[in-house]
Amino acid sequence: MRRLLRHSLIALCSAALHEPAYALATYEAVGALRDTGCCHGATGIAAGDIDGDGRDEIVFGSGDSQHPPTANHWSLLEFDGKRSLYQLRWQSPPYLPPVTSVNLVQAGQSGWLVLVGLSSGEVEVIDALTLARIGLLPATNQPILATAVADADNDGAPDIVIVTEAVTVLYDAETLEETARLPFGAPLLRIGNVDADDAVELVYSSGHVVEQAGTGTTLEWDYSNNGFGVDIELLDVDDDGIAEILATKGGGLRAFDAQTETTQWVRHTGKQILSFTVRDVARTRGPSFSCSATGMTASTSSTAGRCRARLSRRARDLDRIRR
């Protein structure tokens, strides 16, 4: 808990990262939005310096998967230094089947990729720099819930990881060849080292901790009777060199130790936690823990000013939790 106390608790105005959410609010505030969809960022928002100019670009999906007609495209924003705001650089044509997950990832020599997960279970792989479609991964026939790039099978090479409610599929990030299929799925997956062995684990919000070594799959901890929570992140909160599993459920925030298979601590916020991330948003020396306790997505309609005001109010709410 020491690290949590050392860094301030900071509220975010989006389920995604602070800066992209803020930039998206700025972008919408100037009225530059030309699409008529809704819920911008609802199917994913991610940032990265795609063109290497020192400034992040932002990729986000639009629409709400509960209302498929509107969940049908994604957009790329680029910073306009002259006007000091983000501008729409590109917007996809409408998709059918609808988009369910959008992510921007860095995949070794492949550079920056946009992964567009569809309700059909396919994932489009797009070169983020040229916007050319370079592959279509027929992962499953279930909606894509999440995507990631990490060395999930511990062979030293990056993998594209595709997650649905019931299955996880790994692809070689260079060749786009399928390399493994795991019988685990969940709304949310995090990948990191959460125990004493050097391998990274796949940590599912459903409560499964899985180690993949090549094509061999080992279930290392089954907490699925309870599940870790709605939203999970991995962070070494006790400075022992091994990440804990941080999870939110209702108004509670829990830290799980996968090595001892125990709950390390519980915090009750007294409010419904709707979004949560771990990020050095305060530019402190290490990662901060951040969450939104009252729930609002700035990327839908808020102006930058309103976003700031809500941020500060939430920061006070969370400061009370800290004490």
Ligand SMILES: [Ca+2]
């Ligand atoms: Ca850039």
Ligand SMILES: [Ca+2]
């Ligand atoms: Ca690998």
Ligand SMILES: [Ca+2]
């Ligand atoms: Ca490990």
Ligand SMILES: [Ca+2]
């Ligand atoms: Ca630890």
